[in-house]
Amino acid sequence: MIANTTERKLTVPGPSVSPLFGHITQVLNFVGDSIRLSSRLFQEYGSVVALAEGGGTNVYSPYPNCPGTVLAYGADIVRDVTSQHDIYHKCPLTGHIYRKRNDSPRTQPFRHFLVGLFGVNGGEHRQHRQLLMPAFHKSRIESYHSEMVAITQSELDKLQLGEVVDILELMRRLTMRIATKTLFGIDFSEDGGSFAKLLKEVFGKFGDPAILALPFDIPGLPYHRLLNSMVKLDTTMRDVIQQKRENGIDTGDVLSMLIQARDAETGMTLTDDELLGHLGVIYFAGHDTSANALTWTLFLLSQHPQIAADLLDELDSVLHGEAPSIEQLQQLPLLERIIKESMRVISPVPWNGRVISQETTLGSYELPVGTEVFVSIYQTNRVPEIYSEPERFIPQRWQQIQPSIYEYNPFSAGSRVCIGAGFAMMEIKIILSMLLMRYRLQFIPQSVDPKGLIVLSPQNGISMRVCKQDREFNKGVGSVSGSVREIVKLS
């Protein structure tokens, strides 16, 4: 718990806003299009800027008396923030809602949903992370390879030549199936989709502005529906945990491994609430991030025909139309560069949010206790001194540059670096290679608008026509409109 004892004002420069509705409007603008607003503010004020001059805004911190919001980017900032975990605390994603409404048994799941690693700091974070690590060890991740291949195959088999699909929807379905199978041991394609529906109802709704604005448990309101679904998911997951506890064996999924995890020194094991918290965070952090990384990569490939052709040459020559083995995944250098470059140009996770637990200096500014800081991964990965023509998608640049972890960090850095990075890279490589050897996805003329504070998504998805892989990569090139053109230069 961070108490704001100093009552000091935020002195970081920023735009002046009207005291009446200005702060709320500024917060809504930031939540609505954080990339556009922050790019403008960084340009005007430099690499450390307040969302509003004098503070008074609160986007993420669940604690009372947040002095204000600071946005920052650059390698030095990333190093300072990600290496001083005792100062820069992370907060559970549900904390904001729970603080407003912790008045009924129906809101109790907020105390553990999406808490997990996001809701612990300092020694507690180290202890929990150590318990989770074996589930993300290289050999354990590799054991998920055959499930990833099988699920990808089964989803690709369902596609019809000539049909138009929303790529984001397709990637979400795929990564969700992979996540539920590897995390909980449940393949939702086998239960008529009810588990998937429940997950969507809960995890898809947390950032909904209507829920944040009207957190009242009154029938008809979206918050009431969220609570209904949350209670149902809570009960379902507790049953799954109970069954696995009774079985007492490691059935190959993350959950059964976590049930058996025990701290070597203290003998501590995870309670049901802690298990639910960890699973929720791993599921949330691991499924939509990968789905969007895949979607943006497919979008960028659809607009860069030569790169798509070179990639297919590489895939064909190494894989000969077959799904990649674990060894072959290491023999696809262009695929690796394409994924890295895609996550640089359009970072799936654009921000690291933190709340400071003690007074500190960021850049040349003093920050009072309780200040919330958003570090821009997106902007850090576009510094022109390191990345020439930063707004262009140039996978070949990775043959010449070797930025440090603070200069390129789509998975963040420090002891809170993404625990699932290895999982994500394997999953993304498997899906892209299997999909592209079989199909060419042709962009349909439309507006593409990246939105989102936690995960950057195309607001209305991206429609593409499923064609057989005929190497006609020029088809569908050049018909993109929308705000994506402000962040990526497409010729």
Ligand code: HEM
């Ligand atoms: C392309 C896909 C992914 C991207 C871009 C990504 C990015 C990130 C980033 C930037 C963070 C740090 C957030 C912060 O500290 O504020 C993070 C943390 C985390 N990620 Fe990922 N992630 C991806 C996939 C995954 C997958 C597949 C999993 C699990 C299966 C996962 C699980 C986690 C967890 C549990 C954390 C919290 C770590 C901690 O606080 O110690 N992520 N991820």
